[in-house]
Amino acid sequence: MTSTTDRLAIAIVTFNRSALLAELLDSAARLETQPFRVVVVDNASTDDTPAIIESYRDRFADGVLVNHRLDINTGGAGGFSEGTRVALDHGAEWVWLMDDDVEILPEALERFAPWMERFAVLHGRRYDVDGSPFFWQAKFNQFLGVPLPYTSKAFNPEGYAITNSGTFEGMLIRADIVRRIGLPDPRFFISWDDAVYAWLASRYTQVAYVDAFVLKRKREQRQINLGLRHLNDSSPLAKYHVMRNRAYVGRYFAEHGQLNRVGFALGTALTFAKEVFRLVAVERSLKGVGVLVKGWRDGRTIWRDRSWRPMPALSTSPGTGEN
Structure with a gap:
């Protein structure tokens, strides 16, 4: 069975x-x-x-x-x-x-x-x-x-x-x-x-x-419990990508006709504010602010990339491979 x-x-x-x-x-x-x-x-x-x-x-x-x-x-x-x-x-x-x-x-x-x-x-x-x-x-x-x-x-x-x-x-x-x-x-x-x-x-x-x-x-x-969610510490690499990748999120939303540019910009600002709060409340430092700003700026390149396309559907079903 x-x-x-x-x-x-x-x-x-x-x-x-x-x-x-x-x-x-x-x-x-x-x-x-x-x-x-x-x-x-x-x-x-x-x-x-x-x-x-x-x-x-x-x-x-x-x-x-x-x-x-x-x-x-x-x-x-x-x-x-x-x-x-x-x-x-x-x-x-x-x-x-x-x-x-x-x-x-x-x-x-x-x-x-x-x-x-x-x-x-x-x-x-x-x-x-x-x-x-x-x-x-x-x-x-x-x-x-x-x-x-x-x-x-x-x-x-x-x-x-x-x-x-x-x-x-x-x-x-x-x-x-x-x-x-x-x-x-x-x-x-x-x-x-x-x-x-x-x-x-x-x-x-x-x-x-x-x-x-x-x-x-x-x-x-390291983390703090905010009741509705836990907020953990994060690496500089994660800080950079959490801001840069907002552009990828926006591109996917736009591809499916779900992007509200005003709302999304506000959401990006709120994401930045949350990450700064993470620095202050969890990591007790402001050293990562520059990394967050760089990620936000680098996201503009993704927005401007006219060759960008979403991941394609898998047109054929993958077969069974060898072990």
Whole structure:
């Protein structure tokens, strides 16, 4: 008897965090229902990541673990684009996308299974590092072009909420939706890529956030709890791209006739203000302001690029690849 999880591939993107990756692979190997594939995209790590991946090969059935190493670091966006492609090439019907700093709960696939009968794009819930519930709830405000948080009360009596945003720390997407909207856009490098990808999917199907815990966050970060959301520290690279990539968000919105230029400009200003608040409240510094400004300015080049096109749909269904 077949199940919705029978051809589910887990796509993991990793870069120089072998200890965290080992914990994640250990949790994947202990799942009550084994995944169809575990695709690890190594973003040109310079630590012992390749050896760690190979050390887990015997923990999975033959051919399940796929070690896909890239020649250069393409960022999370490039890694998830490649991971999705490889998973579909191997014949996956679902792709579960996740960073290397989470742990999969043993019953995760069983908890997802009934929801997979109903929705084509899913997010489950996560525990924070300390074991408390980590609230990720975000929905794009179409006028501002920014995802705004909502509370756990947004779950309806059936245990789910419909959204139009997403995160690659646990997005589960069906292969036919990937073929329709294309692969995740590697040009983002990091930041906004997952939110836009779920937004694109929401143009064709419902994107659901379900009240089922499936992951636990493992990486400790400086953060403050604002009630409606947690605000973590971020790297200079992330600061730069969170502002630069606003231009990519706007280009996708415009492509689908959903861009309100006045509202989007206001949303960009609010994003800048949020990032400055992050610097002051979480990182106790203003040193990153210049990086934010540079990212905002560099986004203008993307706006002016007449050759820009969105990621294309996958015109043909990928075939089953070799292990």
